[in-house]
Amino acid sequence: MTTTTHTTRIGVVGGSIAGCAAALAAAQAVPDATVVVFERSAGELRDRGAGIGIQHERFAELVAAGLLDASLPATTNTAREWYAWGGEASGLGKLIWPQPFPFNAYNWGHLHRSLRGRLPSHVEYRGDARVVSASPTESGASVTLADGTVEHFDLLLGADGYRSVVREAMFPGVVPEFAGYLCWRGLSDFAELEGLPTDSFFTVGFPHGHLVAYPIPADDGRRQFNWVLYSMVPPELTGDLRTATSIPPGAASDGLLDFMDALLTRELPPLWAAALRKTALEDVFIQPIYDFEAPAYAKHRMLLLGDAGAVARPHAGAGAVKAMQDAATLLRLWPTATDLDDLATRYDAARRPAGHAVVALARRIGEAQVLHTPDWSAFDEATFVPWLTAQMELPDGTEIGGRRL
Incomplete structure:
Protein backbone atom coordinates (compact mmCIF):
# COMPACT_ATOMS: atom_id res chain seq x y z
CA MET A 1 0.00 0.00 0.00
CA GLN A 55 -15.39 -25.94 14.58
CA HIS A 56 -11.92 -27.50 14.61
CA GLU A 57 -10.88 -26.33 11.14
CA ARG A 58 -12.17 -22.78 11.71
CA PHE A 59 -10.22 -22.61 14.96
CA ALA A 60 -7.04 -23.80 13.25
CA GLU A 61 -7.47 -21.17 10.52
CA LEU A 62 -7.80 -18.40 13.10
CA VAL A 63 -4.73 -19.66 14.96
CA ALA A 64 -2.79 -19.60 11.67
CA ALA A 65 -4.02 -16.05 11.04
CA GLY A 66 -2.51 -14.94 14.35
CA LEU A 67 -5.80 -14.14 16.07
CA LEU A 68 -6.21 -17.09 18.43
CA ASP A 69 -3.89 -18.95 20.76
CA ALA A 70 -3.83 -22.69 20.15
CA SER A 71 -3.70 -23.26 23.93
CA LEU A 72 -7.01 -21.47 24.62
CA PRO A 73 -8.86 -23.54 27.28
CA ALA A 74 -11.57 -25.74 25.79
CA THR A 75 -13.78 -28.70 26.49
CA THR A 76 -13.31 -31.49 23.98
CA ASN A 77 -16.55 -32.98 22.69
CA THR A 78 -17.08 -36.19 20.79
CA ALA A 79 -20.61 -35.74 19.43
CA ARG A 80 -23.78 -33.67 19.34
CA GLU A 81 -26.44 -35.82 20.93
CA TRP A 82 -30.01 -35.12 19.78
CA TYR A 83 -32.84 -35.99 22.17
CA ALA A 84 -36.62 -35.81 22.28
CA TRP A 85 -39.10 -36.56 25.03
CA GLY A 86 -41.67 -39.16 24.29
CA GLY A 87 -43.30 -38.95 27.70
CA GLU A 88 -40.66 -40.85 29.69
CA ALA A 89 -41.10 -40.55 33.43
CA SER A 90 -37.41 -39.92 34.01
CA GLY A 91 -34.04 -39.75 32.33
CA LEU A 92 -32.63 -37.91 29.36
CA GLY A 93 -35.38 -38.85 26.93
CA LYS A 94 -35.05 -40.61 23.61
CA LEU A 95 -31.63 -40.39 21.98
CA ILE A 96 -32.35 -39.75 18.30
CA TRP A 97 -28.79 -39.58 16.97
CA PRO A 98 -25.25 -39.04 18.30
CA GLN A 99 -24.10 -36.77 15.46
CA PRO A 100 -20.35 -36.62 14.73
CA PHE A 101 -19.53 -33.02 15.62
CA PRO A 102 -15.99 -31.64 15.17
CA PHE A 103 -16.37 -28.73 17.59
CA ASN A 104 -14.75 -27.75 20.88
CA ALA A 105 -16.40 -25.43 23.38
CA TYR A 106 -14.85 -22.26 24.75
CA ASN A 107 -15.63 -19.64 27.36
CA TRP A 108 -16.51 -16.27 25.84
CA GLU A 177 -35.46 -7.53 12.52
CA PHE A 178 -37.01 -9.63 15.29
CA ALA A 179 -37.25 -13.28 14.21
CA GLY A 180 -40.36 -14.04 16.27
CA TYR A 181 -38.82 -15.98 19.16
CA LEU A 182 -36.25 -15.67 21.91
CA CYS A 183 -33.94 -17.70 24.10
CA TRP A 184 -33.16 -17.96 27.77
CA ARG A 185 -29.50 -18.51 28.65
CA GLY A 186 -27.68 -19.57 31.78
CA LEU A 187 -24.69 -21.24 33.41
CA SER A 188 -24.30 -23.63 36.32
CA ASP A 189 -21.63 -25.87 37.83
CA PHE A 190 -21.44 -29.08 35.79
CA ALA A 191 -20.28 -30.99 38.86
CA GLU A 192 -23.65 -30.34 40.54
CA LEU A 193 -25.60 -32.03 37.75
CA GLU A 194 -26.54 -35.68 37.81
CA GLY A 195 -27.05 -38.13 34.98
CA LEU A 196 -25.85 -36.00 32.05
CA PRO A 197 -23.23 -37.13 29.53
CA THR A 198 -19.98 -35.26 30.08
CA ASP A 199 -18.30 -35.02 26.68
CA SER A 200 -20.92 -33.90 24.14
CA PHE A 201 -22.98 -31.04 22.87
CA PHE A 202 -26.67 -31.71 23.51
CA THR A 203 -29.87 -30.70 21.75
CA VAL A 204 -33.34 -31.55 23.04
CA GLY A 205 -36.24 -30.87 20.70
CA PHE A 206 -39.81 -29.96 21.65
CA PRO A 207 -42.76 -28.22 19.94
CA HIS A 208 -41.77 -24.72 18.78
CA GLY A 209 -38.29 -24.85 20.21
CA HIS A 210 -35.27 -26.74 21.45
CA LEU A 211 -32.56 -26.75 24.09
CA VAL A 212 -28.84 -26.52 23.26
CA ALA A 213 -26.37 -27.26 26.06
CA TYR A 214 -22.70 -28.14 26.47
CA PRO A 215 -19.91 -27.93 29.03
CA ILE A 216 -17.41 -25.07 28.86
CA PRO A 217 -14.23 -24.36 30.85
CA ALA A 218 -14.59 -22.03 33.83
CA ASP A 219 -12.00 -19.57 35.12
CA ASP A 220 -11.05 -21.78 38.06
CA GLY A 221 -10.54 -25.01 36.10
CA ARG A 222 -14.00 -26.42 36.75
CA ARG A 223 -16.51 -27.04 34.01
CA GLN A 224 -19.69 -25.04 33.63
CA PHE A 225 -22.96 -26.19 32.11
CA ASN A 226 -23.81 -23.67 29.39
CA TRP A 227 -27.40 -23.80 28.13
CA VAL A 228 -29.59 -21.96 25.62
CA LEU A 229 -33.35 -22.60 25.49
CA TYR A 230 -35.14 -21.40 22.34
CA SER A 231 -38.90 -21.03 22.13
CA MET A 232 -41.70 -19.04 20.62
CA VAL A 233 -43.39 -16.89 23.29
CA PRO A 234 -46.83 -15.22 23.38
CA PRO A 235 -46.45 -11.56 22.29
CA GLU A 236 -48.16 -10.30 25.43
CA LEU A 237 -45.18 -11.57 27.45
CA THR A 238 -42.48 -9.95 25.36
CA GLY A 239 -43.76 -6.48 24.59
CA ASP A 240 -42.42 -4.66 21.55
CA LEU A 241 -39.14 -6.25 20.45
CA ARG A 242 -38.83 -4.47 17.12
CA THR A 243 -35.93 -2.45 18.50
CA ALA A 244 -32.99 -4.80 18.98
CA THR A 245 -32.34 -5.43 22.64
CA SER A 246 -31.32 -8.03 25.22
CA ILE A 247 -32.45 -8.62 28.79
CA PRO A 248 -29.55 -8.99 31.24
CA PRO A 249 -29.56 -11.13 34.41
CA GLY A 250 -31.94 -9.80 37.02
CA ALA A 251 -33.98 -7.79 34.53
CA ALA A 252 -36.25 -10.51 33.12
CA SER A 253 -39.95 -10.15 33.83
CA ASP A 254 -41.74 -12.64 36.09
CA GLY A 255 -43.92 -13.53 33.11
CA LEU A 256 -40.98 -14.63 30.96
CA LEU A 257 -39.37 -16.56 33.82
CA ASP A 258 -42.66 -18.26 34.69
CA PHE A 259 -43.14 -19.19 31.02
CA MET A 260 -39.66 -20.73 30.98
CA ASP A 261 -40.34 -22.71 34.16
CA ALA A 262 -43.60 -24.06 32.77
CA LEU A 263 -41.81 -24.96 29.54
CA LEU A 264 -39.23 -26.98 31.45
CA THR A 265 -41.94 -28.97 33.21
CA ARG A 266 -44.08 -29.50 30.13
CA GLU A 267 -41.55 -30.10 27.37
CA LEU A 268 -38.17 -31.31 28.69
CA PRO A 269 -37.25 -34.73 30.07
CA PRO A 270 -36.81 -34.41 33.83
CA LEU A 271 -33.00 -34.63 33.93
CA TRP A 272 -32.70 -31.72 31.50
CA ALA A 273 -35.31 -29.66 33.34
CA ALA A 274 -33.48 -30.28 36.62
CA ALA A 275 -30.16 -29.27 35.05
CA LEU A 276 -31.53 -25.91 33.88
CA ARG A 277 -33.12 -25.25 37.27
CA LYS A 278 -29.63 -25.35 38.82
CA THR A 279 -29.22 -21.83 37.39
CA ALA A 280 -30.76 -19.29 39.76
CA LEU A 281 -33.55 -17.30 38.12
CA GLU A 282 -31.76 -14.04 38.86
CA ASP A 283 -28.81 -15.30 36.80
CA VAL A 284 -30.88 -16.15 33.70
CA PHE A 285 -30.57 -13.71 30.82
CA ILE A 286 -32.80 -13.45 27.78
CA GLN A 287 -31.81 -12.87 24.18
CA PRO A 288 -34.55 -12.01 21.68
CA ILE A 289 -33.47 -13.42 18.32
CA TYR A 290 -32.78 -11.03 15.46
CA ASP A 291 -31.16 -11.26 12.07
CA PHE A 292 -29.87 -8.71 9.63
CA VAL A 370 -38.17 -23.32 16.26
CA LEU A 371 -40.86 -21.77 14.09
CA HIS A 372 -41.97 -24.91 12.24
CA THR A 373 -40.74 -27.81 14.32
CA PRO A 374 -41.40 -31.44 13.43
CA ASP A 375 -42.65 -34.09 15.81
CA TRP A 376 -39.22 -34.66 17.33
CA SER A 377 -40.29 -37.79 19.20
CA ALA A 378 -41.32 -39.49 15.94
CA PHE A 379 -37.76 -39.41 14.56
CA ASP A 380 -35.39 -42.29 14.48
CA GLU A 381 -31.89 -42.05 13.06
CA ALA A 382 -32.97 -43.11 9.56
CA THR A 383 -35.56 -40.31 9.27
CA PHE A 384 -33.72 -37.70 11.32
CA VAL A 385 -30.38 -37.63 9.48
CA PRO A 386 -31.74 -36.53 6.06
CA TRP A 387 -34.03 -33.96 7.73
CA LEU A 388 -31.12 -32.44 9.63
CA THR A 389 -28.62 -32.68 6.78
CA ALA A 390 -30.90 -30.59 4.55
CA GLN A 391 -30.58 -27.67 6.98
CA MET A 392 -26.90 -27.71 7.75
CA GLU A 393 -25.09 -26.53 4.63
CA LEU A 394 -25.51 -24.11 1.75
CA PRO A 395 -24.26 -24.77 -1.80
CA ASP A 396 -21.49 -22.16 -1.42
CA GLY A 397 -19.84 -24.18 1.37
CA THR A 398 -21.29 -22.26 4.31
CA GLU A 399 -21.98 -24.76 7.08
CA ILE A 400 -22.52 -24.98 10.81
CA GLY A 401 -19.50 -23.21 12.26
CA GLY A 402 -19.09 -20.88 9.27
CA ARG A 403 -17.49 -20.90 5.86
CA ARG A 404 -13.87 -21.86 5.24
CA LEU A 405 -11.71 -18.75 5.56
Whole structure:
Protein backbone atom coordinates (compact mmCIF):
# COMPACT_ATOMS: atom_id res chain seq x y z
CA MET A 1 0.00 0.00 0.00
CA THR A 2 1.30 3.49 -0.77
CA THR A 3 2.44 5.39 2.30
CA THR A 4 0.87 8.61 3.51
CA THR A 5 2.61 11.75 4.69
CA HIS A 6 1.20 11.49 8.19
CA THR A 7 0.68 8.75 10.72
CA THR A 8 -2.38 6.75 9.73
CA ARG A 9 -5.11 6.91 12.36
CA ILE A 10 -7.44 3.92 12.65
CA GLY A 11 -10.45 4.02 14.94
CA VAL A 12 -12.25 0.92 16.17
CA VAL A 13 -15.72 1.33 17.66
CA GLY A 14 -16.41 -1.60 19.99
CA GLY A 15 -13.98 -3.43 22.23
CA SER A 16 -15.55 -6.87 22.33
CA ILE A 17 -14.38 -9.87 20.29
CA ALA A 18 -14.93 -8.20 16.91
CA GLY A 19 -13.31 -4.96 18.05
CA CYS A 20 -10.23 -6.59 19.56
CA ALA A 21 -9.78 -8.75 16.47
CA ALA A 22 -10.14 -5.68 14.24
CA ALA A 23 -7.63 -3.69 16.28
CA LEU A 24 -5.19 -6.60 16.23
CA ALA A 25 -5.48 -6.90 12.45
CA ALA A 26 -4.98 -3.14 11.96
CA ALA A 27 -1.99 -3.02 14.28
CA GLN A 28 -0.33 -5.96 12.53
CA ALA A 29 -1.06 -4.66 9.04
CA VAL A 30 0.11 -1.09 9.74
CA PRO A 31 2.58 -1.31 12.64
CA ASP A 32 3.26 2.44 12.69
CA ALA A 33 -0.42 3.44 12.70
CA THR A 34 -2.25 4.96 15.64
CA VAL A 35 -5.01 2.51 16.59
CA VAL A 36 -7.68 3.58 19.08
CA VAL A 37 -10.41 1.26 20.40
CA PHE A 38 -13.56 2.78 21.92
CA GLU A 39 -15.45 0.45 24.29
CA ARG A 40 -18.59 1.78 25.94
CA SER A 41 -18.29 -0.44 29.03
CA ALA A 42 -15.87 0.09 31.87
CA GLY A 43 -13.88 -2.82 33.29
CA GLU A 44 -13.92 -6.39 32.03
CA LEU A 45 -16.67 -7.51 29.67
CA ARG A 46 -18.37 -10.39 31.48
CA ASP A 47 -21.97 -10.02 30.33
CA ARG A 48 -21.56 -10.31 26.56
CA GLY A 49 -21.71 -14.08 26.21
CA ALA A 50 -21.17 -17.43 27.86
CA GLY A 51 -20.27 -20.48 25.77
CA ILE A 52 -18.96 -20.56 22.20
CA GLY A 53 -18.59 -23.66 20.04
CA ILE A 54 -15.89 -23.42 17.37
CA GLN A 55 -15.39 -25.94 14.58
CA HIS A 56 -11.92 -27.50 14.61
CA GLU A 57 -10.88 -26.33 11.14
CA ARG A 58 -12.17 -22.78 11.71
CA PHE A 59 -10.22 -22.61 14.96
CA ALA A 60 -7.04 -23.80 13.25
CA GLU A 61 -7.47 -21.17 10.52
CA LEU A 62 -7.80 -18.40 13.10
CA VAL A 63 -4.73 -19.66 14.96
CA ALA A 64 -2.79 -19.60 11.67
CA ALA A 65 -4.02 -16.05 11.04
CA GLY A 66 -2.51 -14.94 14.35
CA LEU A 67 -5.80 -14.14 16.07
CA LEU A 68 -6.21 -17.09 18.43
CA ASP A 69 -3.89 -18.95 20.76
CA ALA A 70 -3.83 -22.69 20.15
CA SER A 71 -3.70 -23.26 23.93
CA LEU A 72 -7.01 -21.47 24.62
CA PRO A 73 -8.86 -23.54 27.28
CA ALA A 74 -11.57 -25.74 25.79
CA THR A 75 -13.78 -28.70 26.49
CA THR A 76 -13.31 -31.49 23.98
CA ASN A 77 -16.55 -32.98 22.69
CA THR A 78 -17.08 -36.19 20.79
CA ALA A 79 -20.61 -35.74 19.43
CA ARG A 80 -23.78 -33.67 19.34
CA GLU A 81 -26.44 -35.82 20.93
CA TRP A 82 -30.01 -35.12 19.78
CA TYR A 83 -32.84 -35.99 22.17
CA ALA A 84 -36.62 -35.81 22.28
CA TRP A 85 -39.10 -36.56 25.03
CA GLY A 86 -41.67 -39.16 24.29
CA GLY A 87 -43.30 -38.95 27.70
CA GLU A 88 -40.66 -40.85 29.69
CA ALA A 89 -41.10 -40.55 33.43
CA SER A 90 -37.41 -39.92 34.01
CA GLY A 91 -34.04 -39.75 32.33
CA LEU A 92 -32.63 -37.91 29.36
CA GLY A 93 -35.38 -38.85 26.93
CA LYS A 94 -35.05 -40.61 23.61
CA LEU A 95 -31.63 -40.39 21.98
CA ILE A 96 -32.35 -39.75 18.30
CA TRP A 97 -28.79 -39.58 16.97
CA PRO A 98 -25.25 -39.04 18.30
CA GLN A 99 -24.10 -36.77 15.46
CA PRO A 100 -20.35 -36.62 14.73
CA PHE A 101 -19.53 -33.02 15.62
CA PRO A 102 -15.99 -31.64 15.17
CA PHE A 103 -16.37 -28.73 17.59
CA ASN A 104 -14.75 -27.75 20.88
CA ALA A 105 -16.40 -25.43 23.38
CA TYR A 106 -14.85 -22.26 24.75
CA ASN A 107 -15.63 -19.64 27.36
CA TRP A 108 -16.51 -16.27 25.84
CA GLY A 109 -14.56 -14.47 28.55
CA HIS A 110 -11.41 -16.51 27.88
CA LEU A 111 -11.66 -15.77 24.17
CA HIS A 112 -12.10 -12.03 24.69
CA ARG A 113 -9.26 -11.78 27.22
CA SER A 114 -6.98 -13.72 24.89
CA LEU A 115 -7.69 -11.38 21.98
CA ARG A 116 -7.31 -8.26 24.09
CA GLY A 117 -4.08 -9.61 25.56
CA ARG A 118 -2.64 -10.00 22.06
CA LEU A 119 -3.06 -6.31 21.27
CA PRO A 120 0.31 -4.56 20.94
CA SER A 121 1.11 -2.04 23.66
CA HIS A 122 0.75 0.91 21.28
CA VAL A 123 -2.94 0.13 20.64
CA GLU A 124 -4.98 2.49 22.81
CA TYR A 125 -7.95 0.62 24.32
CA ARG A 126 -10.32 3.09 25.96
CA GLY A 127 -12.94 1.68 28.29
CA ASP A 128 -15.95 3.72 29.36
CA ALA A 129 -15.77 5.55 26.01
CA ARG A 130 -19.20 5.54 24.40
CA VAL A 131 -19.39 6.60 20.77
CA VAL A 132 -22.78 8.20 20.12
CA SER A 133 -22.39 8.93 16.40
CA ALA A 134 -20.08 8.60 13.44
CA SER A 135 -19.89 10.40 10.12
CA PRO A 136 -17.82 10.35 6.94
CA THR A 137 -15.34 13.14 6.26
CA GLU A 138 -13.35 14.17 3.18
CA SER A 139 -10.30 12.30 4.45
CA GLY A 140 -11.87 9.48 6.46
CA ALA A 141 -14.43 9.43 9.24
CA SER A 142 -15.07 10.99 12.62
CA VAL A 143 -16.70 9.84 15.84
CA THR A 144 -18.45 11.83 18.53
CA LEU A 145 -18.22 10.58 22.10
CA ALA A 146 -20.81 10.91 24.85
CA ASP A 147 -18.82 13.76 26.41
CA GLY A 148 -18.97 15.73 23.15
CA THR A 149 -15.39 15.00 22.08
CA VAL A 150 -14.92 14.55 18.32
CA GLU A 151 -12.03 12.49 16.93
CA HIS A 152 -11.00 12.02 13.31
CA PHE A 153 -9.57 8.92 11.63
CA ASP A 154 -8.31 7.89 8.22
CA LEU A 155 -10.25 4.63 8.59
CA LEU A 156 -13.06 3.73 10.97
CA LEU A 157 -13.84 0.10 11.79
CA GLY A 158 -17.34 -0.48 13.12
CA ALA A 159 -17.23 -3.50 15.42
CA ASP A 160 -19.99 -2.24 17.70
CA GLY A 161 -22.53 -5.02 17.41
CA TYR A 162 -26.12 -5.26 16.30
CA ARG A 163 -26.93 -1.69 17.44
CA SER A 164 -23.93 -0.26 15.60
CA VAL A 165 -23.62 3.54 15.43
CA VAL A 166 -21.13 3.14 12.58
CA ARG A 167 -23.66 1.17 10.54
CA GLU A 168 -26.29 3.81 11.31
CA ALA A 169 -23.94 6.42 9.84
CA MET A 170 -23.50 4.31 6.72
CA PHE A 171 -27.10 3.13 6.28
CA PRO A 172 -29.52 5.18 8.41
CA GLY A 173 -32.55 3.25 9.60
CA VAL A 174 -31.28 -0.16 8.48
CA VAL A 175 -31.64 -2.29 11.62
CA PRO A 176 -32.00 -5.94 12.69
CA GLU A 177 -35.46 -7.53 12.52
CA PHE A 178 -37.01 -9.63 15.29
CA ALA A 179 -37.25 -13.28 14.21
CA GLY A 180 -40.36 -14.04 16.27
CA TYR A 181 -38.82 -15.98 19.16
CA LEU A 182 -36.25 -15.67 21.91
CA CYS A 183 -33.94 -17.70 24.10
CA TRP A 184 -33.16 -17.96 27.77
CA ARG A 185 -29.50 -18.51 28.65
CA GLY A 186 -27.68 -19.57 31.78
CA LEU A 187 -24.69 -21.24 33.41
CA SER A 188 -24.30 -23.63 36.32
CA ASP A 189 -21.63 -25.87 37.83
CA PHE A 190 -21.44 -29.08 35.79
CA ALA A 191 -20.28 -30.99 38.86
CA GLU A 192 -23.65 -30.34 40.54
CA LEU A 193 -25.60 -32.03 37.75
CA GLU A 194 -26.54 -35.68 37.81
CA GLY A 195 -27.05 -38.13 34.98
CA LEU A 196 -25.85 -36.00 32.05
CA PRO A 197 -23.23 -37.13 29.53
CA THR A 198 -19.98 -35.26 30.08
CA ASP A 199 -18.30 -35.02 26.68
CA SER A 200 -20.92 -33.90 24.14
CA PHE A 201 -22.98 -31.04 22.87
CA PHE A 202 -26.67 -31.71 23.51
CA THR A 203 -29.87 -30.70 21.75
CA VAL A 204 -33.34 -31.55 23.04
CA GLY A 205 -36.24 -30.87 20.70
CA PHE A 206 -39.81 -29.96 21.65
CA PRO A 207 -42.76 -28.22 19.94
CA HIS A 208 -41.77 -24.72 18.78
CA GLY A 209 -38.29 -24.85 20.21
CA HIS A 210 -35.27 -26.74 21.45
CA LEU A 211 -32.56 -26.75 24.09
CA VAL A 212 -28.84 -26.52 23.26
CA ALA A 213 -26.37 -27.26 26.06
CA TYR A 214 -22.70 -28.14 26.47
CA PRO A 215 -19.91 -27.93 29.03
CA ILE A 216 -17.41 -25.07 28.86
CA PRO A 217 -14.23 -24.36 30.85
CA ALA A 218 -14.59 -22.03 33.83
CA ASP A 219 -12.00 -19.57 35.12
CA ASP A 220 -11.05 -21.78 38.06
CA GLY A 221 -10.54 -25.01 36.10
CA ARG A 222 -14.00 -26.42 36.75
CA ARG A 223 -16.51 -27.04 34.01
CA GLN A 224 -19.69 -25.04 33.63
CA PHE A 225 -22.96 -26.19 32.11
CA ASN A 226 -23.81 -23.67 29.39
CA TRP A 227 -27.40 -23.80 28.13
CA VAL A 228 -29.59 -21.96 25.62
CA LEU A 229 -33.35 -22.60 25.49
CA TYR A 230 -35.14 -21.40 22.34
CA SER A 231 -38.90 -21.03 22.13
CA MET A 232 -41.70 -19.04 20.62
CA VAL A 233 -43.39 -16.89 23.29
CA PRO A 234 -46.83 -15.22 23.38
CA PRO A 235 -46.45 -11.56 22.29
CA GLU A 236 -48.16 -10.30 25.43
CA LEU A 237 -45.18 -11.57 27.45
CA THR A 238 -42.48 -9.95 25.36
CA GLY A 239 -43.76 -6.48 24.59
CA ASP A 240 -42.42 -4.66 21.55
CA LEU A 241 -39.14 -6.25 20.45
CA ARG A 242 -38.83 -4.47 17.12
CA THR A 243 -35.93 -2.45 18.50
CA ALA A 244 -32.99 -4.80 18.98
CA THR A 245 -32.34 -5.43 22.64
CA SER A 246 -31.32 -8.03 25.22
CA ILE A 247 -32.45 -8.62 28.79
CA PRO A 248 -29.55 -8.99 31.24
CA PRO A 249 -29.56 -11.13 34.41
CA GLY A 250 -31.94 -9.80 37.02
CA ALA A 251 -33.98 -7.79 34.53
CA ALA A 252 -36.25 -10.51 33.12
CA SER A 253 -39.95 -10.15 33.83
CA ASP A 254 -41.74 -12.64 36.09
CA GLY A 255 -43.92 -13.53 33.11
CA LEU A 256 -40.98 -14.63 30.96
CA LEU A 257 -39.37 -16.56 33.82
CA ASP A 258 -42.66 -18.26 34.69
CA PHE A 259 -43.14 -19.19 31.02
CA MET A 260 -39.66 -20.73 30.98
CA ASP A 261 -40.34 -22.71 34.16
CA ALA A 262 -43.60 -24.06 32.77
CA LEU A 263 -41.81 -24.96 29.54
CA LEU A 264 -39.23 -26.98 31.45
CA THR A 265 -41.94 -28.97 33.21
CA ARG A 266 -44.08 -29.50 30.13
CA GLU A 267 -41.55 -30.10 27.37
CA LEU A 268 -38.17 -31.31 28.69
CA PRO A 269 -37.25 -34.73 30.07
CA PRO A 270 -36.81 -34.41 33.83
CA LEU A 271 -33.00 -34.63 33.93
CA TRP A 272 -32.70 -31.72 31.50
CA ALA A 273 -35.31 -29.66 33.34
CA ALA A 274 -33.48 -30.28 36.62
CA ALA A 275 -30.16 -29.27 35.05
CA LEU A 276 -31.53 -25.91 33.88
CA ARG A 277 -33.12 -25.25 37.27
CA LYS A 278 -29.63 -25.35 38.82
CA THR A 279 -29.22 -21.83 37.39
CA ALA A 280 -30.76 -19.29 39.76
CA LEU A 281 -33.55 -17.30 38.12
CA GLU A 282 -31.76 -14.04 38.86
CA ASP A 283 -28.81 -15.30 36.80
CA VAL A 284 -30.88 -16.15 33.70
CA PHE A 285 -30.57 -13.71 30.82
CA ILE A 286 -32.80 -13.45 27.78
CA GLN A 287 -31.81 -12.87 24.18
CA PRO A 288 -34.55 -12.01 21.68
CA ILE A 289 -33.47 -13.42 18.32
CA TYR A 290 -32.78 -11.03 15.46
CA ASP A 291 -31.16 -11.26 12.07
CA PHE A 292 -29.87 -8.71 9.63
CA GLU A 293 -27.53 -8.12 6.68
CA ALA A 294 -26.03 -4.69 5.98
CA PRO A 295 -26.33 -3.63 2.31
CA ALA A 296 -22.53 -3.38 2.23
CA TYR A 297 -19.63 -3.94 4.59
CA ALA A 298 -17.86 -0.75 3.49
CA LYS A 299 -18.89 2.77 2.61
CA HIS A 300 -16.53 5.73 2.30
CA ARG A 301 -13.80 5.04 4.87
CA MET A 302 -16.05 3.10 7.24
CA LEU A 303 -15.99 -0.71 7.45
CA LEU A 304 -18.19 -3.13 9.38
CA LEU A 305 -17.09 -6.24 11.24
CA GLY A 306 -18.97 -8.88 13.18
CA ASP A 307 -22.58 -8.26 14.15
CA ALA A 308 -22.39 -4.67 12.91
CA GLY A 309 -22.36 -6.06 9.38
CA ALA A 310 -24.46 -9.22 9.70
CA VAL A 311 -26.42 -10.55 12.67
CA ALA A 312 -26.94 -14.31 12.39
CA ARG A 313 -29.20 -16.26 14.70
CA PRO A 314 -27.05 -18.34 17.07
CA HIS A 315 -28.09 -21.66 15.48
CA ALA A 316 -25.27 -21.51 12.92
CA GLY A 317 -22.60 -21.42 15.63
CA ALA A 318 -20.59 -18.88 13.68
CA GLY A 319 -21.06 -15.43 15.22
CA ALA A 320 -17.67 -15.06 16.92
CA VAL A 321 -15.95 -16.93 14.10
CA LYS A 322 -17.50 -14.63 11.51
CA ALA A 323 -16.23 -11.57 13.41
CA MET A 324 -12.69 -12.94 13.64
CA GLN A 325 -12.76 -13.99 9.98
CA ASP A 326 -13.69 -10.41 9.07
CA ALA A 327 -10.57 -9.22 10.88
CA ALA A 328 -8.40 -11.97 9.39
CA THR A 329 -9.57 -10.97 5.91
CA LEU A 330 -8.64 -7.33 6.55
CA LEU A 331 -5.19 -8.44 7.63
CA ARG A 332 -4.79 -10.57 4.49
CA LEU A 333 -5.97 -7.85 2.09
CA TRP A 334 -4.22 -4.86 3.60
CA PRO A 335 -0.66 -5.41 2.30
CA THR A 336 -1.73 -5.58 -1.36
CA ALA A 337 -4.34 -2.79 -1.34
CA THR A 338 -3.30 0.33 -3.23
CA ASP A 339 -4.91 2.65 -0.68
CA LEU A 340 -7.60 2.65 2.00
CA ASP A 341 -10.40 3.05 -0.52
CA ASP A 342 -9.18 0.02 -2.44
CA LEU A 343 -8.96 -1.89 0.83
CA ALA A 344 -12.58 -1.01 1.62
CA THR A 345 -13.78 -2.15 -1.80
CA ARG A 346 -11.95 -5.44 -1.65
CA TYR A 347 -12.99 -6.10 1.93
CA ASP A 348 -16.66 -5.60 1.08
CA ALA A 349 -16.39 -7.98 -1.88
CA ALA A 350 -14.75 -10.64 0.29
CA ARG A 351 -16.85 -10.48 3.46
CA ARG A 352 -20.35 -9.31 2.55
CA PRO A 353 -21.29 -12.56 0.75
CA ALA A 354 -19.83 -14.66 3.55
CA GLY A 355 -21.73 -12.76 6.24
CA HIS A 356 -24.99 -12.87 4.33
CA ALA A 357 -24.62 -16.62 3.80
CA VAL A 358 -24.26 -17.31 7.52
CA VAL A 359 -27.43 -15.28 8.15
CA ALA A 360 -29.28 -17.31 5.50
CA LEU A 361 -28.13 -20.62 6.98
CA ALA A 362 -29.13 -19.60 10.51
CA ARG A 363 -32.56 -18.50 9.27
CA ARG A 364 -33.08 -21.88 7.65
CA ILE A 365 -32.22 -23.67 10.88
CA GLY A 366 -34.41 -21.39 12.98
CA GLU A 367 -37.37 -21.98 10.69
CA ALA A 368 -36.97 -25.76 10.95
CA GLN A 369 -36.05 -26.05 14.62
CA VAL A 370 -38.17 -23.32 16.26
CA LEU A 371 -40.86 -21.77 14.09
CA HIS A 372 -41.97 -24.91 12.24
CA THR A 373 -40.74 -27.81 14.32
CA PRO A 374 -41.40 -31.44 13.43
CA ASP A 375 -42.65 -34.09 15.81
CA TRP A 376 -39.22 -34.66 17.33
CA SER A 377 -40.29 -37.79 19.20
CA ALA A 378 -41.32 -39.49 15.94
CA PHE A 379 -37.76 -39.41 14.56
CA ASP A 380 -35.39 -42.29 14.48
CA GLU A 381 -31.89 -42.05 13.06
CA ALA A 382 -32.97 -43.11 9.56
CA THR A 383 -35.56 -40.31 9.27
CA PHE A 384 -33.72 -37.70 11.32
CA VAL A 385 -30.38 -37.63 9.48
CA PRO A 386 -31.74 -36.53 6.06
CA TRP A 387 -34.03 -33.96 7.73
CA LEU A 388 -31.12 -32.44 9.63
CA THR A 389 -28.62 -32.68 6.78
CA ALA A 390 -30.90 -30.59 4.55
CA GLN A 391 -30.58 -27.67 6.98
CA MET A 392 -26.90 -27.71 7.75
CA GLU A 393 -25.09 -26.53 4.63
CA LEU A 394 -25.51 -24.11 1.75
CA PRO A 395 -24.26 -24.77 -1.80
CA ASP A 396 -21.49 -22.16 -1.42
CA GLY A 397 -19.84 -24.18 1.37
CA THR A 398 -21.29 -22.26 4.31
CA GLU A 399 -21.98 -24.76 7.08
CA ILE A 400 -22.52 -24.98 10.81
CA GLY A 401 -19.50 -23.21 12.26
CA GLY A 402 -19.09 -20.88 9.27
CA ARG A 403 -17.49 -20.90 5.86
CA ARG A 404 -13.87 -21.86 5.24
CA LEU A 405 -11.71 -18.75 5.56
